[in-house]
């Protein structure tokens with residue numbers, strides 16, 4: 001047998017080529033795997049199974065507390081009152097969370113949805129849908145049912161405009177992000193209403209009239225984020241009107257939560273806040289008292305899980321969000337019965353224009 005005739009002669013060039021080819025193939029597969037992993041990780045597969053239906057105003061159960069949280073954006077509810085919500089559910093109280101916007105003007109979040117540098121109204125609206133899902137998932141960690149979440153779908157980063165220049169519905173606001181001038185989500189509370197202060201106030205009044213909250217949570221009037229300052233204005237104005245209509249059905253307690261503090265890091269230190277307690281903010285203590293509500297350890301853990309459900313915010317704010325999970329939650333308590341006229345609200349020079357306009361006064 002001729003050994004040479006049956007064998008192959010190694011060709012150095014061909015061997016090098018196949019090794020280089022395998023390396024290239026491995027590199028390409030690695031990149032593709034990394035992209036697929038990043039997409040799946042950032043898009044949070046848990047959210048694929050969450051479907052957000054239109055919420056409904058729960059029947060107020062007699063003899064229990066009725067807790068209403070007004071959140072400008074999805075995540076403000078759990079950051080500010082996640083512990084209170086978990087304790088309320090545990091205690092058998094009725095809870096309702098009202099999201100004023102879908103949080104759809106977040107540019108980093110929108111990039112996360114599209115994974116491209118290009119912005120589009122469609123992507124911002126998709127982000128709003130994703131943040132709704134995150135909100136429902138987060139509330140579920142606290143024991144709050146999806147039906148107890150109402151999405152009002154007013155414009156993110158546009159609420160302050162609804163107080164002054166777009167207070168009346170003959171001049172609706174148009175979002176430069178979603179390009180919407182009316183509620184676009186089919187699952188929104190009162191879908192299709194145009195973006196104006198009158199409509200937002202009417203929504204909140206309808207909710208309060210039906211739910212008859214005993215305790216409400218609103219943003220602090222001096223919060224540095226304009227949407228939050230506006231959230232205070234609308235929430236307190238609606239509560240004042242509920243009080244004027246029917247003292248028995250009006251909230252007895254109004255708690256204001258601080259999320260964005262101007263000119264100083266807040267909360268501090270950043271990162272998981274377990275083991276820390278919020279201290280009261282002396283600079284913001286005026287005539288209204290503050291209160292600190294301690295959270296049991298297990299509730300801190302529930303709140304952490306809820307905060308971590310807002311995965312679209314990890315991109316930019318995870319250490320800040322997690323820092324809100326502490327041994328307590330703090331609020332300034334305002335007495336709406338003792339307020340003179342429109343709520344104390346310093347964030348815009350046109351303070352009170354909506355209140356006056358919808359009372360039939362000046363436009």
Ligand SMILES: [Zn+2]
Nearest residue numbers: 072073076259
């Ligand atoms: Zn917010």
